[in-house]
Amino acid sequence: MTHPLADVQVPAASDFDEIADLMGDAFHSAFDTDVREVERGIFEPDRSLLVRDGGRPVAHASAFTRTLTVPGATVAAAHVTMVAVAVTHRRRGLLSTLMGRQLREIHDTGREPVAVLWASEGRIYPRFGYGLAAQRLAVECPATAELRLPEPASAAGTLRLADPVASQPELARVYDRVRPDRPGWSDRDERWWRYVLADPTAWRGGATPRRALLHEGPDGVDGYALWRTREEWDQRGPRGQVRVDEVVAADPEAYLALWRTLFSIDLTRQLSCGRVAVDEPLLRLVDEPRRLGAQLVDALWVRVVDVPAALAARRYATAVDVVIEVTDELLPENTGRWRLTGGPTGAVCVRTDDPAELACDVRGLGELYLGGVAPAALAATGRLRELRPGALAAAGPAFGWHRAPGAMEVF
Template sequence: MADDPYHLRTLESIDDFTRVLDVLAAAFGEDFPAEDLATTRSVFEPRRSHVIEHDDDGMVAHAAAYTREVTVPGGVIPAAHVTLVGVRPTHRRRGLLTRLMAHQLRDVREHGEPVAMLWASEGRIYQRFGYGIAALRHIIPGADKREIRLNRSSTPEAGRLRDASPEQVRKDLQQVYERVRPERPGWSSRDENWWSRLLDDSPSRRQGYTSRRALLFEGPARVDGYALWRRKGDWAETGPKGEVNVAEVVAATPEAYLALWEFLFSVDLARTVRYPFAAPDEPLRYLVNEPRALGDRVADSLWVRLVDVPAALSTRRFAAPVDVVIDVTDALLPDNAGRWRLTGDATGAACTPTTDAADLACDVADLGAVYLGGTGLGALAAAGRVRELRPGAVAAVAPRFGWHRAPSALDIF
C-alpha cells in the first residue's frame, strides 16, 4: 500500500497566513479583498490553526479556532470559536475534513475549553462532528418604517442621543458591551484586536452603504447604550426609498434601547430598516405597534459542541433545581460517552459519572443544542433525538435548561 500523501500539522507562524487564505478562497469560491486582510490577520492564531498538506499540492485543507470566551446561562466560560474551515475542491471526498475536525476537538479539549462553537456554512456538515443548533437569529430584512410606530409605556428617562464615528467613541462602545455581555448567552468576548476587526470600515465592507456610524444614548451618569448603523440612499418616482442597516444595538437600560430604536425608525429619507442580528426574544418585537410589519425570518446562528461534557455542564447554571442521569453517546470523543449525573440550580452545578439508571439518553450534539438555553429539550424529544428512559423525565428536566434570556450572537466569526 502506498504511503499516505496527506500530512496533518499545526501551524507555528503567521507566515502561513497567505497560504491559508488561498485554501479558503478555493474552498468558498471567493476572493478576499486585500484591504480586509489586516484585521483578519490580527486575530489569526497560528498555533490554533491545523492544516493538511499534500506531498505534491501543498496545503489543501485548514481548520482554526479563536481563543475567546462566551456567555452561558449564569456565567462566562472559555470557548473555542471554530472558524476558517475548508478543503480545496480538488481534494474533497477523501476524509480530510473528518481528520481535521477530530484533531481539532482533541486540541480544544487539551486547551481546557469545555465547548466549541461555530457559524455553519452548511449545517449538514457539522452535525457529523457533534455540533447542535444552540441559537437562532431573527433577520429583519427591511421593515417598512411607515407601517410601524414604537409605543412608549412611560416617560423617557433623562438622556440624550449622540452621533459619532465608531472609533471616536470606541471606549464607550466597549464599556456598554461589557456591561451587557454577562447577561446575554451566546455573546463573545472582544479584545482590542476583535474590536478593531468589528469596527473596520474599509470600502469593500460597505456594499453600497455609507460609512458606519455610532449612535450613543448618554444617560444621567454614563453611556447606557449604542447602535452601530449605516444608511443607503435611493429614490423612486414617488420619492425617497432609502434604507437604514443596523449592525447591532446594545443597551443596558430599557430607556436606552427605546431611544436608540426610535431614532433608527425616524431617519429622514429612509423607508426601510434592516437588522440581520435580532435575538429570538428581541425586545423590539414588543415595542412596535405592528409586529408583523417587521417581516422577520428565522435562521440558525451558533452551533455548539460539548468537548468536555462534565466540565461544560458544571460551568453553566440552571433555571431551577435539576437532578438527572443522562446517558450520552459521542463517536469522536469517547471520554464524553457514558452515564452522567447532573445536579445543579441557579447557584452552581456538578456533573459526575455514575452507574445509576439513566433518565434520558441522547447524543452529545443534543446536549450542545440545549446548552445555551435556547433549544427546548422537549422539542428534541419530540423529534426523537432525546429518548426518555424514565417516564416524566423530559417534562421534569426540560424547563431547567431554559434561561430568562434567549441566546443570540452579534458577530460572525
C-alpha cells in the same frame, strides 16, 4: 479514493496569505489588502490546522481563544472558524480529519469544555457533534410611518453620533455591562474590538462607512447602535436602506430611543438587521410585528467537548438532579452515564453507574447547552429520550434560562 496528501501541519503566521487565498476561493469572496490585514489581526496560527498538496494549501481549520456567555456564567470556548476545503479536494475525508483532530486537541488541552461556530451550511457540522444552540431573526422591514414604535415615557437621555473607533471605550463598557446576561455573546478584548469595528470597503456592500449612535443617560453612555446606510432612489423618490449591525442597551429607555432613531432616518425607506435575538424587545415594541418580516434562521452551533466540565460550568434555572446517558462517537471519553446536580448558584457533574433517566447524543447536549431549546422540543425529535417516566418534566425546566441565547457577531 483517498488522495495521497502530506500530514496535517500547524501553520506559521507567514502562511496566512496562502490560507486567505484558500478561504477566498471557498467562500467566493476575494480577500483584498484591507480585509487581509483585518483578518490577520485575529489569526491564531498555533490553533490552526493545515493540509497541503504539492505545497499548496487545500484544507484548513482554525479556532479563536475567547470566552462565551452561557446561562449564569462564562466559559472558555474554542471559537471554530476558517474551515475550508479546496474544490479540487472535496470528498476525500479532509474535513473529517481536521475536525476530528481539532476536537481531540481541544479536549486533551482541557481548557475549553465547549466549542462554538457559525455554520456555512447546517448539514455539515451535526456529524461532528455540533448542535444548533441559538437561533436568530433576520429582519427586513419598512423604515417609514408603516411601522411605529411607542413614544418614550421620558426624555431623560440624549443621543449623539460618534465615530465608532474613537468611541470604542464607551462601546466596550456598555457591551461588558450587558453581556453577562445574554447567553451566546463572546468576550471582546482590544484585539476583538479592533476587528468588530474594522470597516474595509469590501465589507460595506455599497453602503456608507459604519456609524455609531450613542445614548447617554444620567450615568453616561448606556446604549449604542452600529449601523450604516445605502443610497437608493426610484421614480417615486428616495428608498434608502438602513443596515443595522448591533443595538446594545443597558435599559429599556436607551433601547427604545436607539431604535426610534434608526427607523426615522431621512431619505430611507427600508431597514435590515441580520442578528436579532428571538426574544428581542423590538418584536413587542413595534405596532405591527408582522411588518418586521422576521425570518428565523440558525446562528450558533455548540459542541460539548468535555461533558462533565461543560455541564458543571453553566447554571440551571431550577434545581436539577438527573442521570443522563450520553453517546459520543468522536470523543469516547464523553460516552457514559453522568449525574448532573445543580441549580441557579452552581452545578456538579460526575460519572455514575446509576440507571439513566434521560439519554441523548453529544449533539443533543449542544442544542440544550445555551438554554434556547426546551428539552421537550428536543425529545419530540427523538434525539432526547426519556428512560424514566417523569424525568423529562422534572428536569426540563432547569435547562431553560430567563434570556434566550443571542448571537452578536459572526466570527
